[in-house]
Amino acid sequence: MAEKHRAHIRRGIELLPQLGLPQDSALGDLRWTKELILATWWQALTGKSPENIEHRIGASGGGFDRLDFKLSSSGIAAEQVSLSIPLNRRDSGQVTLSLPWYGGGMSLGSVSLNFMLSRAMAAKAAGTLTSTGEGGYPSELLPYKDHVITQVATGMFGVSEETIQSCRVMEFKYAQGAKPGLGGHLLADKVTAEVARMRESAEKTSLYSPFPFHSVYSVEDHKKHVDWVKTVHPGVLVSVKVSTPIDVEMVAIGSYDAGAHIIHIDGGYGGTGAAPEIAKKNIAMPIELAIPRVHRYLSSEGVRDKVTLIASGGIRTAYDVAKAIALGADGCVIGTAETIAVGCTHCGNCERGRGCQIGICTTDELLGQFIQPEWGARRLLNLYSSWAAQLRELLASLGLKSVQELRGRKDLLVYRR
């Protein structure tokens, strides 16, 4: 049965970008428009950007969707452009990404193991990273450990000395953009025996990640947390993932002072497996508004070149990546774009019943078979490849030889009303 539906779904998402959909189709919304979803499917299939589908902006009417670049012609060839970024700017032990983005935290339980494996395989092949989220570290990911970020989040699910030693970057998740200040909640239906084992809990029991860390009530507490991780794994890079409150720049400098290599700010419009709708729309600011604020403050404090600023929460396209960097980030974290690449329709039913109908955000045995790791990895690599080509072309036309030169270049942006 799985085989039948898998074959149909694959054929369908290959065909749909070419067939198109009726004007009143229910696919898409203002942020992930029908066109952006079809364009992402096309890129995941071909590794190229589509010619006749809008693949740069959505229809949200603000932020990235209003920004554009002042393009000009330069003598730089796209192939000469470097997209690599360093993650460690403060001490020895460099980790360099080949692309200015990596995969955001998605836990086992919130997504299927097959999809986690797809992401890890793609990250390894592309020279970037992927994150386990807060749900334990499945042993199947160990062959990819040099490309794995693991999270220490407030529920401390599946966190052990061994998992801390099996990653390049350790991510402290203080908050998530989609539900800032609210912690997490994995519904009982998704807590299978395997998920429960990974999270050291009981099957079919709802799991709450509380908010905040009950051992961290200050920057000093956070520093002690970091010290613990660095003792367990001295070479690990420390990333601090926070949301975007009004004082996000203060949080950023505090995190830097406590030893972070990476400040990861996750904007209010970021993705999630389940969150109250009220939180997604209303709490904390969109990432476009937070990036320049943090970039400016870190610069004024004289530490901007000693820390990597990563932005996430609504990065949908290669152009969003470029705009985030021009606003002041060093790179981005993506999540939803990866789920779309393997067939997600952004319908938002991730938490409902058996979970995702095509097997991404599910622990259902049948549905989980729809995504096969190799197929998923291929789709993700194709998407990365298309994005990389678009970025190189964009940077070349801006006269830049490296994506690192784009950081904070708001002068290259134009706001379209």
Place this chain on the structure above:
Amino acid sequence: MGSTYRMFRLRAEETPPLFPQPGPFLPKVSKPGLARLILKEALGYNRKLLGSAHREALLSRPCIYGVFSGPFGGFSPRVEKCTGCMRCVQEHPEVCSVVRNPAFAEQGDSYWTPTAATGSTPLSTVLYEAHTGKVPVRGMGYKGAFRGEGWDAMWTDMSEIVRPTRDGVYGREYISTSVDIGRRASHLEFDASGDLITSSRTVEIPIPIIFDALPEQVSNADITESIRTAAGNVGTLFVGRYVQKEARCIALAGDLDSVRAAQRCAAIELEDAALLQEARKLFSGPLGVRLPTKEGFVERAVELSRTADFLHLCADYHGRTFESTERHLKDALLDVHQRLVQEGIRNEVTLIASGGIILAEHIPKALLCGADAVALDTALLVALQARFLGECRFPERSAIQRHRIPVEWGTRRILNLMTSWHHQLIEMMSAMGVREARRLRGNVGRALFADELEREAFGDIQGY
């Protein structure tokens, strides 16, 4: 001595709609296409049909929500089960399509259903909340516009580390949503024998929400009774006329006779501020004034605050002021609050805001902008499945289709709405690290205004 303290809780109870509600999605299946598909599949599986696994595969349908689970499968889809997941379209793009349901977009009016492009609208949100009493939770990120006007031109803050633990499911620290209506004494005074001589004219309500009076043409006896009963069950107040015997009511009084008749009411709201002095002699409880946001209302608010115990600032049902250059209630509130602060009298008066408060998020936002409490209008109507006849914007010119509803059902729907909104208020307060609703009032440091933030982020970008 036993404590009278108790934690405020509301209990939800599933209360399905009385009238059919169109969903956002309309699945469509091409019948000839489906017939061809079935034939092709049957032929493809022909030789394998003897095995039960293959029979199961042949019969399995591309919907996990049961749209094709009826006796006629795709020939007669169960439209109401569609969640818009698009799996059928992904599997069979030549045969299936899912489109936006025009009937969904036609519900309510332009304020309640501004767009159906995200699959949910304020109207569908309130209907869900009134049905279930739950907090709407979905997967994936926010689907709407980057920002909008009014309440959608601001976000609320959150605190990364230092904040109370979450109330409710994690509940270790209680988050209070109580507020007071009336005039509080700034300090306490005692007589020579140590007895308290200061008195406050206040009434405490457990949530910063009251129910406003609805004009006759957008109400009926069932609606009025449902609102009255629900207010009592929640422990809050409703604003109403002819309510002489109602203790949990703010009597709306247009003359002194009405004031005399409302002695047992919790508070009195005067429609004519000129009655204030005389009414004061007749009523010892909280006495307020209804203040429509017409030209000069800010000055009027300052003037009235010196004598009235509370002001009820009213905008239209779309949250716009009645000024010739209309503006949003948010901006009106900010103005009034700030002027009262400048005059040094903000703590002497309660500010109730109403007009277009239709979503849970509007409440903390209104409080951050300066209100102490809000009053609901059309949100109650929508919870009761009232159907608007045209735009429902100006109270006196709006109308609804009249139909009878069981009062018990109506009461339950409003209670569910309040249960859901109470939980959502707690979510937002806990994210902000604020443990008491009284502390939200005018706390603009916890508000993020889109105009200011955009100017700061994009101001130096060409074209902004």
